[in-house]
Amino acid sequence: MLITRRRSKTGMSRRTFLSLSTASALMARGAQAQSPTNPDVVIVGAGAAGIAAAHELRAQGISYVHIEASDHVGGRAYTETSTFGVPYDHGAHWVQNGARNPYFKRAQDSSHRFYKAPEEYLVLAGDQVATDAEETQLWTSYDDVARAIGTAGRGGQDVAPSTVIPMDNAWSETAAFLIGPWEMGKEMDNFSCLDWWNSADSVDYYCDAGYGRLVAERAAGLPVTLNTPATTIRWGGPGIEVETPNGTIRAKAVIVTVSTAILAEESIAFEPALPVDKQESFFAIEMGDYNHIAMMFDADIFNLGQDGYVVHQVKDSHEAFGALTNASGSGLAYCDVGGEFAQELEGAGEDVAIDFVLGVLRNAIGSDVDKHFKGGAMTTWRLNPLTRGCYASAAPGAYKMRPVLRAPVADRVFFAGEACHQDMWATVGGADLSGRDTAREVVKTLG
Template identity: 65%
Template sequence: MPSRHHSTARSDFDRRRFLKLSSASVLLPGFAYGQSSFPSNPDVVTVGAGAAGIAAAHKLRERGVSYVHVEAAAQVGGRVITETGTFGMPYDVGAHWVQNETRNPYFERAKSSGGRFYRAPEEYGIYNESGPASEDEIASMWEAWEAVEGAISKAGKSRQDVAPASVAPTDNPWSQTGWFGIGSWEMGKDMDAFSCLDWWESAGSNDWYYADGYGTLVANHAKGLDVALNTAVTKITWGGDGVEVETTGGTIRAKAVILTVSTGVLAGEGIAFDPPLPVEKQESFNAISMGFYNHIALHFSEDIFGLGEDGYVLHKVDDSFEAFGVLVNASGTGLAYCDVGGDFARELELAGADTAMDFVVGKLRNLIGADVDKYLTKGTVSEWGKDPFVRGCYASAAPGGFPMREVLRQPVGDRIFFAGEACHEDIWATVGGADVTGTRVAEDLADLLV
């Protein structure tokens, strides 16, 4: 998703006394990236091989901490996957925008990769209900957008942990477009479902693109690591000495576990805990909740939008909020990311890929005309909400939930540690935020173990 905002806050990891506990060895199937077996008697089990889990594994290995690394899916990357099978070119099924520049370790990895890496342009095509908007309409749209953004900023700056829907204006004919752009398109949530304060405390960013795909960068960073793929964690027992991590490939006993799974999985009880986690910790999974955001990706053989490479298309949004924003001609490939978010994204996902495709193509026909069908070659739809190992797109605080982000990232019982984009204090919802938290938690855990 494109980003358009701002500021910073930080809270340090709370170091605790770590219990030096014994552990037993286990051998699991499905290893990838290197050796055919893991160390016996691991100190740590790392759960999840997205950006946070990969970063944690690198740091644990660097610090000489033995670990077992498991991933429920059939590939590394988590929500950052690049595939080439559908379109014959890189397509980012999940994250696509490289954000936060010097604070994002993947920014430097992209710069040093030898691949094409460049700052996103800011060219927009604005449409009314039936075609290109007039200059006056475009001016009105940006005026509405700035008014909505200003209202959210004012509330956040004054520490109001309230929903944007309670403060954002609706008096401009284009107000709903601003609501969609800042809410569904940016946050993956409607304007009644996230916190002005959490939004305000997030870091501003410029967007960059890596032409070979963000997922390619993440997969490359995982090379050399040992990861047990297709190995889902079902239960974590932590009431006695150390932890017992039950997986579909066997039970692992270790001193501690680093969980990098989404709050969607945690809130949905995708992993059982014995004894149950503290009530406040459980509440944090729901307070820092997942939104819904999907790509309806279309390939066009010609630049039907006339914006050149990496332009954006927005259309006038009505009260139904059945809307999408488009990144067109991504990296010059003809690929258009037609993105939906919030409740409507979830509704389309539940209705099925055909319904989602019909909605976008039908809408584009109204806006662009017959060229849509003439030059459309292929399409596909992501469905992150249906993925049992993700259950949404990325996390943000629900109204009133801002304080729970601190609760979310705190360890439990000196045994269960948490990392991932949702745990970062201000660059949450980003790949860089996930990477930073994975490194941070592994570093702190290593300090306690070594």
């Protein structure tokens, strides 16, 4: 759930901080508007980054073909209403980074309700609600953990948080969960203090129609050819060739916006092979794991009103979730798991995941939980062959690979996406800005 927005970099209290004969065949499969037959650029992927790149190329009068492997736009920002009858964000839900995020203004200008996220917490300790003293201890521990990571990062230490954080009280594990699995989608030994330190702070907002809806609306009218995966990108000649099951597209340059895990597992073959350090960067800026276990309740069993948070104490186990309850008053609770436990639950299945959440809630809140529970669903972003995880961050020691990931190859293979943004990585806003900036670089390079 990315609580980057609430973490402390200052040590203040937690609440204050923190070719084209085939082109026509391609279009027949889902193009919403006309794609050119001899494009200058091919954009691979229609998530936030690809959509932003398309807008920029269009604004600058550069022709492009835009292909997307799945049957919808949005990628990791996707809202649907069929599961629960209310907007359900499978991926991004928090509109982060305040006005730096281009979606902030777009949401303000939209017809949707857009509002600042409240920060009301219910903290559970075993079979009861935590006392004030316990809650204070949690937030003090959180500040201590965040400060230790921030101090190491500010000092240039490209090391894992597990080597610097204090684990000295009954709430340390919970604090570590909030910053590790819940924010970064990774365990504390799996990301870099330096990378964490160099990420943007955030103020969060919600859009009642869903974040994915905003992204889909941004794509309206753009010619995206759906159900068309890039399988091979050839860049050895003067231009590029993008091979798809529906034919080969030739252009001067390609913008690749797929996740680093998709690049690492070579879902798209590059011919000739990309430089070794480039390939290494796909593994170094690695994807984490974060999933929603979405639970629908027909009453406010948490007594938090709209958009409250529930956190439960973690003890001697990594089995934990953090929840956003009653999202925009819809009754839907996003009970989110991260890191290794998220991967384990993907393997165990949706029913096990739902039972786990119900068990924790039942224990502390009682039978109201079962009485008002109407159904649940779980996302599986690691199993998804088009993402293989949630969002990326540098492994310990790998911060130096961020610019390598961003760099174009041979002035014709360009990379964009959340992982390519300097400090707003792991977010929709970062993906959007990366797509826009990369498109500008392409225009400059093409002259």
